[in-house]
Amino acid sequence: xxxxxxxxxxxxxxxxxxxxxxxxxxxxxxxxxxxxxxxxxxxxxxxxxxxxxxxxxxxxxxxxxxxxxxxxxxxxxxxxxxxxxxxxxxxxxxxxxxxxxxxxxxxxxxxxxxxxxxxxxxxxxxxxxxxxxxxxxxxxxxxxxxxxxxxxxxxxxxxxxxxxxxxxxxxxxxxxxxxxxxxxxxxxxxxxxxxxxxxxxxxxxxxxxxxxxxxxxxxxxxxxxxxxxxxxxxxxxxxxxxxxxxxxxxxxxxxxxxxxxxxxxxxxxxxxxxxxxxxxxxxxxxxxxxxxxxxxxxxxxxxxxxxxxxxxxxxxxxxxxxxxxxxxxxxxxxxxxxxxxxxxxxxxxxxxxxxxxxxxxxxxxxxxxxxxxxxxxxxxxxxxxxxxxxxxxxxxxxxxxxxxxxxxxxxxxxxxxxxxxxxxxxxxxxxxxxxxxxxxxxxxxxxxxxxxxxxxxxxxxxxxxxxxxxxxxxxxxxxxxxxxxxxxxxxxxxxxxxxxxxxxxxxxxxxxxxxxxxxxxxxxxxxxxxxxxxxxxxxxxxxxxxxxxxxxxxxxxxxxxxxxxxxxxxxxxxxxxxxxxxxxxxxxxxxxxxxxxxxxxxxxxxxxxxxxxxxxxxxxxxxxxxxxxxxxxxxxxxxxxxxxxxxxxxxxxxxxxxxxxxxx
Amino acid sequence: xxxxxxxxxxxxxxxxxxxxxxxxxxxxxxxxxxxxxxxxxxxxxxxxxxxxxxxxxxxxxxxxxxxxxxxxxxxxxxxxxxxx
Numbered sequence: 001x002x003x004x005x006x007x008x009x010x011x012x013x014x015x016x017x018x019x020x021x022x023x024x025x026x027x028x029x030x031x032x033x034x035x036x037x038x039x040x041x042x043x044x045x046x047x048x049x050x051x052x053x054x055x056x057x058x059x060x061x062x063x064x065x066x067x068x069x070x071x072x073x074x075x076x077x078x079x080x081x082x083x084x085x086x087x088x089x090x091x092x093x094x095x096x097x098x099x100x101x102x103x104x105x106x107x108x109x110x111x112x113x114x115x116x117x118x119x120x121x122x123x124x125x126x127x128x129x130x131x132x133x134x135x136x137x138x139x140x141x142x143x144x145x146x147x148x149x150x151x152x153x154x155x156x157x158x159x160x161x162x163x164x165x166x167x168x169x170x171x172x173x174x175x176x177x178x179x180x181x182x183x184x185x186x187x188x189x190x191x192x193x194x195x196x197x198x199x200x201x202x203x204x205x206x207x208x209x210x211x212x213x214x215x216x217x218x219x220x221x222x223x224x225x226x227x228x229x230x231x232x233x234x235x236x237x238x239x240x241x242x243x244x245x246x247x248x249x250x251x252x253x254x255x256x257x258x259x260x261x262x263x264x265x266x267x268x269x270x271x272x273x274x275x276x277x278x279x280x281x282x283x284x285x286x287x288x289x290x291x292x293x294x295x296x297x298x299x300x301x302x303x304x305x306x307x308x309x310x311x312x313x314x315x316x317x318x319x320x321x322x323x324x325x326x327x328x329x330x331x332x333x334x335x336x337x338x339x340x341x342x343x344x345x346x347x348x349x350x351x352x353x354x355x356x357x358x359x360x361x362x363x364x365x366x367x368x369x370x371x372x373x374x375x376x377x378x379x380x381x382x383x384x385x386x387x388x389x390x391x392x393x394x395x396x397x398x399x400x401x402x403x404x405x406x407x408x409x410x411x412x413x414x415x416x417x418x419x420x421x422x423x424x425x426x427x428x429x430x431x432x433x434x435x436x437x438x439x440x441x442x443x444x445x446x447x448x449x450x451x452x453x454x455x456x457x458x459x460x461x462x463x464x465x466x467x468x469x470x471x472x473x474x475x476x477x478x479x480x481x482x483x484x485x486x487x488x489x490x491x492x493x494x495x496x497x498x499x500x501x502x503x504x505x506x507x508x509x510x511x512x513x514x515x516x517x518x519x520x521x522x523x524x525x526x527x528x529x530x531x532x533x534x535x536x537x538x539x540x541x542x543x544x545x546x547x548x549x550x551x552x553x554x555x556x557x558x559x560x561x562x563x564x565x566x567x568x569x570x571x572x573x574x575x576x577x578x579x580x581x582x583x584x585x586x587x588x589x590x591x592x593x594x595x596x597x598x599x600x601x602x603x604x605x606x607x608x609x610x611x612x613x614x615x616x617x618x619x620x621x622x623x624x625x626x627x628x629x630x631x632x633x634x635x636x637x638x639x640x641x642x643x644x645x646x647x648x649x650x651x652x653x654x655x656x657x658x659x660x661x662x663x664x
Numbered sequence: 665x666x667x668x669x670x671x672x673x674x675x676x677x678x679x680x681x682x683x684x685x686x687x688x689x690x691x692x693x694x695x696x697x698x699x700x701x702x703x704x705x706x707x708x709x710x711x712x713x714x715x716x717x718x719x720x721x722x723x724x725x726x727x728x729x730x731x732x733x734x735x736x737x738x739x740x741x742x743x744x745x746x747x748x
Contacts, residue, residue, distance in 0.1 A: 114716035121721050125687045129680050251708030273713040275698045310746050319728035326725050335716040539674050655744045
């Protein structure tokens with residue numbers, strides 16, 4: 001089977017040196033671009049250089065890591081040290097949304113946005129204590145594979161594949177849309193071209209070397225993305241406080257924000273640090289739970305822990321993962337705070353004319369320009385003074401003149417804009433903006449790689465090899481795996497090129513679906529000897545479909561939920577009033593009330609439900625249903641066979657061989 | 665050292681429940697008290713905000729490194745640890 005001599009040994013023993021040189025070269029490259037900028041090379045070329053250089057490096061790593069061995073292709077030969085697997089998993093985990101959108105979410109939501117910070121970190125505690133070490137001991141290639149082995153049959157495998165597909169496909173499409181947006185917004189590329197670049201970037205990383213290549217490019221991508229995330233806000237912090245530690249200095253920023261908010265007449269109850277202004281406590285804590293449990297169930301994350309050399313390293317690897325994720329997530333609230341103070345200080349209270357004359361506010365015009373409109377004044381893109389004055393009159397602001405001061409109500413900034421525009425707001429050279437673009441691209445590509453591999457491996461390993469052709473030769477399996485990978489990638493890129501707004505919003509669904517569909521089966525599969533195949537299948541399907549129905553009905557068929565499922569209007573978290581008066585709407589505009597497949601702007605979309613639980617916390621219903629159904633059905637049916645009992649004992653015991661080692 | 669699978673699993677479960685309790689405390693319970701905690705300010709940070717933005721996260725990271733050591737100790741003492 002050794003058709004290619006394993007160069008992995010040499011490489012893994014020199015990892016420290018290889019990545020130190022890589023990091024040094026990347027920093028050198030950034031300095032080189034900065035010099036080019038000083039020499040007057042136009043920004044657009046600098047941006048393309050950034051993209052070409054980073055994707056070129058990923059492609060090179062992908063090519064060097066090519067392999068013809070099944071275990072290298074699926075689990076990187078189980079040779080990835082825990083430290084590096086931690087880095088790769090962190091890149092795998094942090095998506096375009098984390099990189100570009102997180103700080104903006106915190107800017108908009110204040111304290112309530114921290115539910116995302118908590119939810120997307122604390123989940124790793126569950127991964128480490130409940131799941132990852134045991135999956136590593138089992139050792140096969142995919143999460144559905146584990147379900148099939150533990151519950152003894154392909155029914156559990158198919159259920160696993162169903163959930164995996166449902167949560168991974170929309171997610172990978174969103175990443176490719178992310179590359180398109182980053183290319184379009186930061187580098188001025190046409191959206192479709194940027195999507196194509198994204199597709200190429202993903203395929204060069206994953207096709208030749210599978211998991212092995214994805215692992216080593218993800219490590220490289222983590223280094224790029226974390227440098228790109230930290231540099232701008234560290235410079236901001238240094239400018240303001242002389243200390244490049246924004247995570248510490250933004251305490252003072254929060255104090256200043258509070259002072260400004262008081263001066264601007266923002267009620268204390270809706271200040272930046274006040275809790276439960278956007279989410280009521282049930283939704284806040286429900287969201288944290290869904291995100292945490294979802295994190296602990298997402299197949300593309302869990303499969304990374306198959307790649308460590310031992311169970312022991314799988315555990316420490318989760319700790320490293322969380323540390324590397326933590327570095328970005330504890331910086332995001334600082335980003336949000338610095339941006340908010342900047343807006344309160346330099347935008348609010350300025351006369352409208354300043355936006356069009358003051359060079360220090362040039363960034364408002366560049367990010368607010370029509371066609372981009374990441375920032376708006378009075379709900380309109382920032383184009384000319386006349387247009388802005390007209391827009392402000394239109395939304396009912398009386399006596400608008402060019403001397404009218406900008407208020408909080410007039411200025412709006414999109415979530416995505418915070419990270420993207422920070423370099424320019426701080427007056428930093430373009431090279432920093434290019435760096436941010438490269439970082440966002442790294443975040444999107446690394447996540448897309450992992451997801452794509454999870455999907456393609458489920459098709460090639462679980463469906464083709466385990467269910468259709470058990471006698472397939474190694475060569476044939478690897479060809480099939482690559483063909484499927486390319487097909488799925490092209491399909492995802494094609495969906496992404498249609499700019500599906502809905503799909504991007506659906507990413508949040510993946511966490512609830514994974515939580516309700518997979519978590520009970522994984523946890524009870526390891527921690528209970530009583531749960532059997534019947535229970536697992538029933539529990540997975542029940543949890544998954546309860547969640548799916550809640551998501552689809554509240555988003556697309558709200559009238560059906562109200563009429564037949566006992567749903568009612570969600571409440572405003574502060575006043576407790578109904579968000580929508582259903583009886584009145586039904587009486588006055590029945591056509592609107594009974595509309596199906598409603599757009600997001602529909603008054604009832606995402607505004608009805610049970611107990612005021614919002615759409616993104618749907619797992620709150622599916623998760624308990626999944627656990628209860630799984631356990632009760634198991635108790636009503638015979639206990640697992642003694643062979644399966646032995647299997648569980650073996651999974652729990654670190655010593656001994658990896659259970660599903662491929663025979664070479 | 666001789667192998668003791670039952671005791672190993674019992675000690676592993678105890679560690680799991682301990683970790684789970686800590687997890688629940690720092691994920692949920694401490695944030696129930698965000699309003700009173702926000703009255704306390706440290707280096708400009710209202711404490712309730714700080715716990716959600718950094719405090720709990722630091723605890724999670726520390727917990728996982730400690731857990732990985734503690735579980736390894738259990739594995740070794742009960743004779744089920746992997747060979748180096």
